[in-house]
Amino acid sequence: MLLALLFCVLVQCFQPAQAAELGNIRTWSQDGTTRVVFDLDDDVDYQVFTLDDPMRLVVDFKNTRVVGDIASAAGNEPLFESVRWGVREGHDLRVVIDLARPVVYSQFPLGPAAGATGSRLVVDLQQGQGNNGDDAVLAAARQQIGVTDADEAQRDPIAAIISQQEANARRQAASPPPSPQIAEATSPTANQGRGRDIVVVIDPGHGGKDPGAIGANGTREKDVVLAIARRLKARFDAAPGFTAKLTRDGDEFIPLRGRTEIARRNHADFFVSIHADAAKSRTPRGSSVYALSQHGATSEAARWLAQSENSADLIGGVDGDLSLNDKDEMLRGVLLDLSMTATVNASLSAGTHLLSQLGRFNRLHKSQVEQAGFVVLKSPDIPSLLVETGFISTPAEEALLGTGAHQDQLAGAIFGGINTYFQQHPPPSTYLAQQIRGGGLASGQYRVRSGDTLSSIAQRQGVTMVELKRANALETDVVRAGQVLHIP
Secondary structure (H helix, E strand, C coil), X not given: CHXXXXXXXXXXXXXXXXXXXXXXXXXXXXXXXXXXXXXXXCCCCEEEEEECCCCEEEEEECCEEECCCHHHHHCCCCXXXXXXXXXXXXXXXXXXEEECCCEEEEEXXXXXXXXXXXXXXXXXXXXXXXXXXXXXXXXXXXXXXXXXXXXXXXXXXXXXXXXXHHHHHHHHHHCCCCCCCCCCCCCCCCCCCCXXXXXXXXXXXXXXXXXXXXXCCCXXXXXXXXXXXXXXXXXXHHXXXXXXXECCCCCCCCCHHHHHHHHHHCCCCEEEEEXXXXXXXXXXXXXXXXXXXXXXXXXXXXXXXXXXXXXXXXXXXXXXXXXXXXXXXXXXXHHHHHHHHHHHHHHHHHXXXXXXXXXXXXXXXXXXXXXECCHHHCCCXXXXXXXXXXXXXXXXXXXXXXXXXXXXXXXXXXXXXXXXXXXXXXXXXXXXXXXXXXXXXXXXXXXXXXXXXXXXXXXXXXXXXXXXXXXXXCCCCCCCCCCEEECC
């Protein structure tokens, strides 16, 4: 009986995870740009690339299957000639879209739309000019994702899979083999160049004529948060794959919307504003983390759409800005909704990691990420958080906030939370994404091997278990083989 139970447990452990489902492909085109949205019921790993002769857009999804008629997406889209798909390695999915003309593309993941579930992958296609003048652009795009001429010379990957599956079926009908052999499909080579740094813009609140809150002993919020921000910048600058910018590095006043404009000018991947809370009572204590509320996102979208000066330089973040001045009102609203939804979701995810780090050494005033309509959080395409480090109006916390040791702990927690988020969601084309995709490790990282324990790793790396757990937002001492740890 025990052996039977053990067998059942082992079988269950080695069964593949439930496959995600691709239920629909939606498209719309305007002024030379076609947006393709893949609707999935769950987050999945994916890879996007193009192949020439003939021109194809290829999207590989890990552990995914098709439900519904995704081929109908080609019916009303002039750029598409056909949509095909096939199974790879038994459980992965490859979707191939045959294109009528050359394109260059950009892509980004999105969470579900407001009130919905699942996940979305968005691919924007911009029509090129083929051999009449856009070869350099296409070549640069292919080089960026690592697709070589040798890759393009290979046969159609979907045709190869289907052909091999048909041959397997014929052989099985005659004499069933132990297991069918599926042909390996062509995939692009890894980009060997160093990707760009992730840009984090740090905003020390208040400044200049605005001192912020002032404690009973005269400690000024603007001074405390600047000290924390400088320590935080030093941590990001020392971490491979990150670059940090300050909205102010001195005692100067910057309007609230001017702070988000600094983030946009620096093409920020993330924006974090640092503050110290205050209350009429002298008893409240602890840290809080805020993201933009849904009401704040809705009102901000309306503001952007209503102001003609914002029709350009709106959505695009690091990889270039998307002008909306030539889009109709409905499309502008859809683009803003997509961007704001993704931004708020990313902010909430990062905020959860950050709270976990803060809670390891500091009391939490709010145990979950709060949402509010703070102006500094209202960039449509930059995930943003506001961190209330503590209550400067409470004498005990005022004293703590004034010490270098506590400031350094706060900076470490904010860094750890944002770093953990990007380890899980590295932006495409970044150094961190290349390290994770290629299996390489940046300096200050360690990949857990079979037989490792948290205590043995801490001993070999010369750090304490407490420091190691804090740097990686670990709630227990359990680590798993293959896990990448940040070494403080």
